Amino acid sequence: MRTQDYLDDLDYLFDRVKSIHPCIDFKTPLGVIEEEMELCKKRAKNCVDRQSFKQIVGSFLRTIGDAHTAIPVFQEDPQVVLPFSTELVQGQVIVNSLRKExxxxxFSGFRRGSMIHYLSGRSIEEILEENLQRIPFNNVAWGRKKASRELASHLSLGVQGVEVTYSDSLGRVRTHDFPLFSASDASVRDCLMNEQRHTFAAPVEARILDEHRVGYLKIRSCWDRMIFNNVILSVFGIDPGSLPDIDRECWALFSAMVEEDIGELIIDLRGNQGGNSRLGHFIYKYLTKKDLLSYRTNVKISEELKGMNDSFRDHINGEILDYGEIRLMFPYETRLEEAQLKQLPSFEGTTVVLVDSDTYSSAEWIAAELSANELAIFVGEPTGGGGSVPGDQLYIKLPRSELVLAISCKFFEAPDCDVHKYGAVVPDFFFAQTIEDYAEGKDTVLNQAIKLLRQGVS
Incomplete structure (x- = not known):
């Protein structure tokens, strides 16, 4: 590509973001965003390839400060991959799993739970800070989580290896050389896909924790058999028909809880980075029948939105539609027959919701609705979605580089005043996963939630 091609793409990008995004300056003044675009144009004059241009675009989008306005992860650009995955636990970057495929x-002492301190002499904190400069985020805690998982993103393609300094379970510091891999290699890409596949292939898990006599509803992502994303499913090769039905899963769970006289429920939203917030509406009817407060939505009209939804065809581009206060009415969302609704296994016990900084986007939406309507007790860490934020993405392709970008077209105002205040759903009881438990495969927060229930919290 020529320098002018990069500059043309940046002009196109800025024009479309201003046309589609409902509030481009919701976090950063427009003047600062314009200055960043001028800096990006200067940097683009030294672009050598699509990857370096992608980093420039990422830097511009980060300035806006909207995690939904970003470069989608499904693009198959080359990237450096470590032979192990990492996670942020108790503020430290630790080994999540070894990519043995x-x-x-x-290496001695290198296992799940080992703490990473340096990569080729650079401190992990320095690397996280550098990675954060390229990641759009609504919430710093969520941004740090994402930066820790993309530990190798600061490394250049072509680098063959990296020196890793880590500490083992006894605290002993060790250093070893590890090879680096490229995501463009089929076996490496398969490995990365397998790490994420379960999140989308098994988005809903409902069961009774027999040992504790507690109902457990795990929502890994906000999708199910009828509400799904075709792009994501095609990337992971998942048949929509193989997905669970949220209403069917809830019916079976709550029926079993009523039959066995179980009065405690845990809804686990940790690690759920979103999907479609309607998924939560299928759960609420088992917990209550009252009218529920929900998010207020503003939509910005654009040519891209009209292309996606013909109902906006007669509106003027740039117009903001305010849908006002939304109240959900029983049965909220349902796929049950009328006869089934009359026999609904209503739950009147104690509901605990587990959240963390990975509870994001539509998952935070569900948490906020449960919180605003006082339907649950919250345990864990503050959510990472940012509270009242832009979302609901439209996709554009830059004409020269063919880079695909997601841009928010709506603004969602949370129904809970505390979510406005803190930019998160803040738990009633704060507990975080410990490194020691993580290393042994134990769930600190779930165990603490069960302990609270045993103590009679309500």
């Missing part, structure tokens, strides 16, 4: 050599 691509590298099966073992």
């Amino acid at each position: 691509i590298f099966d050599e073992e």
Whole structure:
């Protein structure tokens, strides 16, 4: 690509973001955003390839400060991959799993839970800070989580290896050289896909924790058999018909709880980075029949939106539609027959919701609705979605580089005043996963929630 091609793409990008985004300056003044675009144009004059241009675009989008206005992760651009995955636990970057499919050599003390301190002499904190400069986020805690998982993103393609300094379970510091891999390699890409596949292939899990006599509803992502994203399913090769039905799963769970006289329920929203917030509406009818407060929505009209939804065809581009206060009425959302609704297994016990900084987007929406309507007790860490934020993405393709971007077209105002105040759903009881438990595969927060229930919290 020529320099002018990069500049043309940046002009197109800025024009479309201003046309589609409902409030481009909701966090950053427009003047600052315009200054960043001028800096991006200067940097673009030194672009050498699509990857370096992608980093420039990412830097511009980060300035806006909307995590939904970003470069989608499904694009198959080359990236450097470590032979292990990482996670942020108790503020530290630790090893999550070893990618033995691509590298099966073992090093002393290097296992799940090992703490990473340096990569080739650079401190992890320095690397996280650099990664954060490229990641759009609504909430710093969520941004740090994402930055910790993309630990190798600061490394250049072509680098063959990295020196990793880490500490083992006894605290002993060790250093070893690890090879680096490219996501463009089929086996590496398969490995990365397998790490994420379960989140989308099994979005809903409903069961009774027999040992504790507690109902457990895990929502890994806000999708199910009838509400799904075709792009995501095609990327992971998932048949929509194989997905669980949220209403059917809830019916079976709550029926079993009523039959076995179980009066405690845990809804687990940790690690859920969103999807479609309607999924939560299928759950609420088992918990209550009252009218419920929900998010207020503003929509900005654009050519892209009209292309996606013909109902906006007669509106003027740039117009903001305010849908006002929304109240949900029983049965909210349902796929049940009328006869089934009359026999609904209503739950009148104690509901605990588990949240963390990975409870994001539509998952935070569900948490906020449950909180605003006083339907649950919250345990864990503050959510990471940012509270009242833009969302609901439209996709554009830059004409020269063909880089695909997601841009928010709506603004969602949370129904809970505390969510406005804190930019998060803040738990009633704060507990975080410990590194020691993580290393042993134990769930600190779930165990603490069960302990609270045993103590009679309500």
